[in-house]
Amino acid sequence: MSAPLAAIDVHSHVYPGRYMSLLRARDTVPRIVARGGQDRMLILPGEDADSSTSVGRPIGSEYWDPARKIAFMDRHAIAVSVISPANPWLDFLADAGPVATEINEDMETLCAASGGRLYGLGLLPIRDPAASAAELGRIAGLPHLRGAVIGTTGAGKGLDDPALDQVWAAAERHGLMIFVHPHYGLGNEALAGYGHATLLALGFPFETTAAITRLILGGAFDRFPGLRMMVAHAGGVLPYLAARLDACVAGDAHSPVRLRHEPSSYLRGLYFDAIGYQAATLAMLMSLVGVERIMFGTDHPFFPPHVENAELDSTEWHSPAVHRAVLRELGPQAEIAILNGNAKAILCIDLST
């Protein structure tokens, strides 16, 4: 068998050391607690209520040590990763401008020291749109950063809040990618009782779907046609529901929506990771937005295999294996475009170093 093609992973997370210190110093979610001789990460809403040793998720140096990121990449034939701080970013801080600047500089330093293996997305003090717009200007000056990751709450009123127009304008002006990623889940009350699985499998993509739908219907992409936005987890369920959205908007005689084009057409201007887990999902996304808008991702170090921490780096993880297998099913042209060709072009990544 030939060697696997070198991939570029555009959905890969870190918690930079400074961010870890911030979480360790807190006594409400999001925070890190020591339980049963192990650090556990409590980042999801409501996790504080559980005092058991199995609360939250175990967290080890695979979340912050770049050497372990590279070990994972080597194990899975990933040449380059575009790393982003993981959720919940700085959503919980009202005055996060200074710490965002420091963490973004940490991200740049970490990527610059990687010998061409790591590029990054920064984070934003998103509750303060003016500070976020200014931070994007700083990110544009950091040579290894390609944009910023954000959640779905914006400054507290969602992503269609007009107060965020200055953020979209700054991203558009600097040509930076905005990666929209879920954290809170949507419809959680209807999903309870089945552990993390329903939140992650359904609540997360529902949240992303609602956030991007609101952005589209609110006209952000008419006002900022050059805005570059990447949507997590293959677009949630929005690609699947896009035609229904068009029909419902068109069929609403009292619709407040005033767009230049049909809602679904704006999907063709977005970018997506390929975290869809099945060929049918990716084939649908491709038919809707074009193969050239989709890029390989793993979500590392989330969804680890059930082995001892020391064995993580030498074990094959499910996510990269299944996403590669899905791309093989889509045929060689789509496989190479999604594995690395698209990310090279879209995020200006040099694979030759």
Ligand code: URA
């Ligand atoms: N769980 C998270 O909290 N974040 C991810 O990115 C994936 C799983």
Ligand code: ZN
């Ligand atoms: Zn993720």
